[in-house]
Amino acid sequence: MTVLVAYASALGSTREIAQRVASRLRPALGEVQCRSVEEIGPVSGYDAVIIGSAIHNQAWLPPARLFLARHASELAGRPVWAFSVGMAEALPKPFRRRGAAIQENRLARTLVREVPLRGHRLFSGVYHAAQMPRPLRLLFRLTGGRFGDLRDWAAIEAWADQIAARLGKGGAA
Template sequence: MRILVGYASAHGSTAEIAHRIADVLQHPDWTVDVVEVQKIADPGSYDAVVLGSAIHNQAWLPEATEFVHHHQDVLRARPVWLFSVGMSAGLPRWLRKQGRAAQDRRMAHALRDVVRPRGHHLFSGAAWPEQFPRTSGILVRAMGVHFGDYRDWAETEAWARDIAAELVRYSRAETDHA
């Protein structure tokens, strides 16, 4: 089985999450490629796809959204999982649950009907003051956002293990039908 883990990352946090997912998906009978969405030549050559993007301005990065829309027929024909990387964990405590729900709802619904993923997961990433233009950084701080690395590697690995288990079932079903 060939598995693609594609990603769009602005500052590297999403790329690192994609690589961690790919590490967990390693299996003796599988080939797992981790590729930036702009560099994916033929998503149709893969049996399963995991796609993720950083969230900026409450949306996936344009290159990731464009990739999904451009390849929607290919993606609908195979098992697909989506992940988004935002900063809900950096919000003030009283806003985290609401922020996470809002981000998850926007991200999943924006692409759910396009590719019909088997799952979507929202991860928190890493953000540092120097990644924001001065005025944006001031605004973000005024909203009470805390900069830092909020990636939860155990959560990432658990989600990837769930995908791997589902792919094992999927490949058995495909073998049984052959």
């Protein structure tokens, strides 16, 4: 089986999540390639595709959206999972879980208009103070917001393992 893990990343945290997903899938599935969406030609040679993008302004990065639109018909013929990388875990605690659920569902609804998905997951990435306009930083901190590497590697690996299990059971058919 040949699997593609495609990603669009502005500052690298989504790329590292894609690389971790790929290295987790490899022992179970064999050939797993991990590439930036901008480096990928046709997807017809892949049996399954996992695609992830950083979220900017509540949407996937333009190269990821372009990738979905450009390859929509080929992607529709194979199993596709998607993941989005945002900053829900940076929010003040009372808003984290609910904010993530709303964002995960809203993005999934947008993405399935382009391509049928086997699943979609939202992960938190890396969010540094420098990424927020300076006048908002103090207010954000004072209301319980936080900055840093918010990636939950155990959750990312568990999600990759679920995909490996589904593909391993003939799930590419």
